[in-house]
Amino acid sequence: MTNQIASAPLLEVAGLKKYFPVRKGLFQRRVGQVYAVDGISFTLAAGETLGLVGESGCGKSTAGKAILRLIDPTAGTVKLRGRRIDNLSRRDMRPFRREMQVVFQDPYSSLNPRLSVGDIIGEPLRNYGIASGSELADRVATILAKVGLRAEQMNRFPHEFSGGQRQRIGIARALALNPGLIVCDEPVSALDVSVQAQVINLLMDLQKEFGLSYLFIAHGLAVVEHISHRIAVMYLGKIVELTDKRTLFAAPLHPYTEALLSAAPVPDPRARRKRIILAGDVPSPINPPGGCRFHTRCPYAEARCRTEEPAIREIKPGHLVACHLR
Amino acid sequence: MTATDADTSLPAPQTRLAQFWTFLRRYPTVAIGGTLLLLIILMAVFAPWLGTYDPQALSPARRLRKPSETYWFGTDMLGRDIYSRVVYGARISLAVGLSVAILSTLVGLALGLITGFVRLADSIIMRIMDGLMSIPPILLAIALMALTKASVQNVILAITIAEVPRVTRLVRSLVLGLREQPFVEAAEASGTNLINTMIRHILPNTLAPLLVQGTYICASAMITEAILSFIGAGTPPNIPSWGNVIAEGRGVFQIAYYIILFPGIFLSLTVLAVNLVGDGMRDALDPRLARRM
Numbered sequence: 001m002t003n004q005i006a007s008a009p010l011l012e013v014a015g016l017k018k019y020f021p022v023r024k025g026l027f028q029r030r031v032g033q034v035y036a037v038d039g040i041s042f043t044l045a046a047g048e049t050l051g052l053v054g055e056s057g058c059g060k061s062t063a064g065k066a067i068l069r070l071i072d073p074t075a076g077t078v079k080l081r082g083r084r085i086d087n088l089s090r091r092d093m094r095p096f097r098r099e100m101q102v103v104f105q106d107p108y109s110s111l112n113p114r115l116s117v118g119d120i121i122g123e124p125l126r127n128y129g130i131a132s133g134s135e136l137a138d139r140v141a142t143i144l145a146k147v148g149l150r151a152e153q154m155n156r157f158p159h160e161f162s163g164g165q166r167q168r169i170g171i172a173r174a175l176a177l178n179p180g181l182i183v184c185d186e187p188v189s190a191l192d193v194s195v196q197a198q199v200i201n202l203l204m205d206l207q208k209e210f211g212l213s214y215l216f217i218a219h220g221l222a223v224v225e226h227i228s229h230r231i232a233v234m235y236l237g238k239i240v241e242l243t244d245k246r247t248l249f250a251a252p253l254h255p256y257t258e259a260l261l262s263a264a265p266v267p268d269p270r271a272r273r274k275r276i277i278l279a280g281d282v283p284s285p286i287n288p289p290g291g292c293r294f295h296t297r298c299p300y301a302e303a304r305c306r307t308e309e310p311a312i313r314e315i316k317p318g319h320l321v322a323c324h325l326r
Numbered sequence: 327m328t329a330t331d332a333d334t335s336l337p338a339p340q341t342r343l344a345q346f347w348t349f350l351r352r353y354p355t356v357a358i359g360g361t362l363l364l365l366i367i368l369m370a371v372f373a374p375w376l377g378t379y380d381p382q383a384l385s386p387a388r389r390l391r392k393p394s395e396t397y398w399f400g401t402d403m404l405g406r407d408i409y410s411r412v413v414y415g416a417r418i419s420l421a422v423g424l425s426v427a428i429l430s431t432l433v434g435l436a437l438g439l440i441t442g443f444v445r446l447a448d449s450i451i452m453r454i455m456d457g458l459m460s461i462p463p464i465l466l467a468i469a470l471m472a473l474t475k476a477s478v479q480n481v482i483l484a485i486t487i488a489e490v491p492r493v494t495r496l497v498r499s500l501v502l503g504l505r506e507q508p509f510v511e512a513a514e515a516s517g518t519n520l521i522n523t524m525i526r527h528i529l530p531n532t533l534a535p536l537l538v539q540g541t542y543i544c545a546s547a548m549i550t551e552a553i554l555s556f557i558g559a560g561t562p563p564n565i566p567s568w569g570n571v572i573a574e575g576r577g578v579f580q581i582a583y584y585i586i587l588f589p590g591i592f593l594s595l596t597v598l599a600v601n602l603v604g605d606g607m608r609d610a611l612d613p614r615l616a617r618r619m
Contacts, residue, residue, distance in 0.1 A: 100515075101515060102512060112530075112531070119526075127522075128517055177517075
């Protein structure tokens with residue numbers, strides 16, 4: 001896997017930052033900023049799935065949107081197939097949009113209630129003049145079949161479908177342009193557990209069939225365990241640990257990852273484990289703590305952690321950690 | 327929710343007419359208001375065939391007659407038939423109400439879309455709208471009428487200007503909310519340009535609340551028109567409008583109550599009908615209650 005990444009990364013993200021200004025008062029004076037994403041770097045190879053995991057508000061969705069250029073990044077570079085896309089204008093960005101699509105968390109608000117399923121899935125095809133008329137209908141029918149829906153459901157409206165089916169429609173829309181990369185922004189968090197598995201399996205089947213890459217954003221390790229090849233753990237706008245799935249679950253190095261792993265449920269009622277319970281809340285991203293951002297809740301924190309920010313470094317080949325103690 | 331792949335077979339498809347009946351039965355206020363409104367519209371359209379006389383014909387010899395078989399609602403102090411004037415007056419009220427509702431909705435929709443998307447236009451247009459909203463709509467309409475000559479068109483124009491800011495605000499807030507919706511972001515991600523995003527995704531989702539707002543504007547425009555006519559700043563006095571008739575009867579209402587009673591009743595009924603339709607549609611179009619329409 002590492003060789004493949006070095007040779008042909010589909011997506012390269014380097015030092016990506018997104019700060020949101022906090023404005024106040026009559027003249028909208030800037031009084032501070034939210035450090036939503038504060039310098040994250042990773043690569044994603046073709047056909048690979050990178051799980052991006054973190055608590056609510058750690059900036060994982062913001063990172064996804066900045067990569068997709070749904071919001072403009074504050075700093076850093078994003079390269080898609082070796083071409084920089086973070087500084088492109090709206091117009092220049094358009095051809096690159098075909099290459100990367102998105103599946104959102106909420107299957108209800110991610111589909112326009114006033115468009116039929118055929119129109120929703122056909123929209124990207126129509127945007128790029130790929131198909132129209134009966135050819136468009138044929139294409140949409142083919143895509144619907146790929147996600148396990150029937151062609152005659154094309155004329156129905158989103159409200160006639162269940163949550164899982166709606167998420168399949170969202171996936172179909174993302175597939176329509178034959179993209180290389182799909183950013184999945186918590187695609188199963190809003191679904192029932194039984195349906196979650198179906199959707200994840202669908203995503204994995206599609207990956208095999210089309211050689212898709214996924215940036216799979218989730219707030220729990222349990223969900224990404226099945227689908228990801230590598231996992232990046234985020235805390236307060238930064239990646240604290242990034243490695244392949246097996247290593248992360250077997251030998252996590254960052255204390256935060258340890259805590260996350262100990263919180264994931266194990267499907268064995270007799271299993272006894274040491275739970276690491278983190279004290280306190282996530283600090284505000286408007287005013288992140290100095291030094292290591294995790295030091296306020298870290299059970300092993302030392303004096304150095306409070307003053308000096310640990311850089312992310314490769315401790316073992318392919319295993320990146322941002323912690324002084326490892 | 328759990329049976330994802332199970333066939334979501336819907337109840338047997340109803341015919342359009344059957345759907346319409348179910349809808350009316352579920353929302354009786356729409357049915358009652360709609361029927362009432364339809365009757366009033368029919369009355370306005372077929373006014374010449376409803377046993378009316380010329381509503382402007384003077385006949386001083388027969389002035390201030392009480393309601394009778396010949397003059398159903400009596401006559402005013404110039405001997406004009408109140409019944410005829412009330413029936414013809416419906417034309418003015420409906421014309422003003424509907425025109426204002428349509429015009430202000432269209433203008434407000436356009437302004438709201440622009441302000442929702444263009445930041446510079448937003449700060450300029452919304453400050454103007456705030457300025458217009460700080461003046462009570464009736465005073466604004468009176469001021470605008472004072473600048474021009476009295477005619478039905480000018481009344482429509484004046485009330486429209488007074489109503490536009492409210493619609494603009496509504497549309498702007500809807501647009502701002504919709505722009506954050508994931509389906510709009512998904513459209514952007516799949517290469518939909520701004521114009522198509524507006525037409526396909528934003529506009530259709532503003533229509534339901536706008537339709538409801540439109541009915542309320544229609545009702546309030548009818549009242550504003552009556553008020554303007556009542557104080558002599560509205561439709562010219564020779565044209566029978568409900569406000570005019572009430573204004574003319576005001577001086578003699580202690581001896582001829584019927585001059586103001588009948589146009590008053592019709593004005594109330596019409597406004598009530600429009601509001602009932604609006605209320606019913608608000609419930610029917612509320613996405614939390616039903617996603618049916």
